Amino acid sequence: MYRNVFTRVRSSVGETEGFEVRVGLHQGSALSPFIFNIVMDVIIEEVRETVPWNILYADDIVLCAESREDLEVKLERWRQVLEDRGMRISRSKTEYMCTTTEGDDRESIQLGGEQIRRVDKFKYLGSFVNAGGSMEEEVKHRVQAGWNNWRTASGVLCDKRVPLRLKGKFHKTVVRTAMLYGTETASMRKAEQKKMDVAEMRMLRWMSGVTRVDRIRNDYIRGSTKVVEVSKKVQEGRLRWYGHLLRRDEDHAGRHTMGVEVQGRRKKRGRPRKRWKDCVRGGLHEKGIDEAEAQDRNRWKRLIRNGDPI
Numbered sequence: 264m265y266r267n268v269f270t271r272v273r274s275s276v277g278e279t280e281g282f283e284v285r286v287g288l289h290q291g292s293a294l295s296p297f298i299f300n301i302v303m304d305v306i307i308e309e310v311r312e313t314v315p316w317n318i319l320y321a322d323d324i325v326l327c328a329e330s331r332e333d334l335e336v337k338l339e340r341w342r343q344v345l346e347d348r349g350m351r352i353s354r355s356k357t358e359y360m361c362t363t364t365e366g367d368d369r370e371s372i373q374l375g376g377e378q379i380r381r382v383d384k385f386k387y388l389g390s391f392v393n394a395g396g397s398m399e400e401e402v403k404h405r406v407q408a409g410w411n412n413w414r415t416a417s418g419v420l421c422d423k424r425v426p427l428r429l430k431g432k433f434h435k436t437v438v439r440t441a442m443l444y445g446t447e448t449a450s451m452r453k454a455e456q457k458k459m460d461v462a463e464m465r466m467l468r469w470m471s472g473v474t475r476v477d478r479i480r481n482d483y484i485r486g487s488t489k490v491v492e493v494s495k496k497v498q499e500g501r502l503r504w505y506g507h508l509l510r511r512d513e514d515h516a517g518r519h520t521m522g523v524e525v526q527g528r529r530k531k532r533g534r535p536r537k538r539w540k541d542c543v544r545g546g547l548h549e550k551g552i553d554e555a556e557a558q559d560r561n562r563w564k565r566l567i568r569n570g571d572p573i
Contacts (some may be wrong), residue, residue, distance in 0.1 A: 284499065296321060306348050310340050314516035315523060320388060335372050342375055358382045360394050389444040390466040396536060401445075402455045406462045409442035413466050430470050431488035435571070442493055447500035448504060450539040456494035463493045486572045495569035498546045502567040505543050506557035 269281045312559045317323040328334035391401040
């Protein structure tokens with residue numbers, strides 16, 4: 264990707280002599296990902312399909328197919344195209360997931376004569392995707408991410424000299440953002456939303472210096488720290504993303520994916536699984552707003568907002 268490029272390494276004792284860069288990308292360079300995307304677009308032009316059959320983010324690629332045989336054919340075509348141009352698909356990092364266990368249960372997929380590992384969940388762009396469509400694993404991951412950030416900032420959040428309102432602002436900036444990552448596209452059940460609310464409440468109680476023995480109500484603690492339930496912010500983010508999609512063109516990838524209906528799967532007994540559209544309809548009904556109002560961005564933002572306590 265680069266020719267006649269020289270660089271230096273800066274350290275605490277000065278800079279090294281210049282040396283030529285022959286392989287790899289320039290770390291931190293704004294030009295590197297742009298050049299990489301251009302090269303990838305040219306290389307995969309003959310095998311690339313539209314969303315949702317192909318999803319690409321730099322070198323993180325997702326291939327979707329309706330059957331195991333079709334996926335194996337696609338994967339082999341991609342392998343040939345990439346390897347003919349000097350690139351290689353990592354066998355150890357490549358995984359495949361099946362959303363149904365009917366028919367070819369646990370059968371393997373071949374990539375260049377090597378078997379690809381089958382998984383029941385995988386992580387893509389920081390979010391977990393589950394074969395059964397459950398959000399339980401992703402909710403656990405979001406809660407853990409929030410706790411990791413909370414522990415990192417515990418020196419400030421547990422300092423008694425810091426006012427509660429300032430702690431609340433710090434929590435909303437550092438902890439809540441980690442818990443909300445990717446949740447605008449999640450279809451959560453009430454039990455999963457409650458898990459996130461309970462985890463956040465534990466954080467707020469801890470940084471407020473109170474326990475359940477003190478018999479202080481959750482509403483009082485949230486009012487003191489000025490932090491609304493994280494489930495309310497999940498709903499706000501979901502409706503904000505829905506409004507964003509409604510304002511896009513009909514041929515936009517997000518609009519196209521939103522309208523996809525999965526066919527051919529036999530319905531199980533009991534209540535149907537909650538879908539993302541069901542969550543959106545529930546939010547619209549609770550707010551008492553119509554989706555036609557999404558065309559006015561500023562008005563839509565005001566209508567869907569779940570503000571923190573004043």
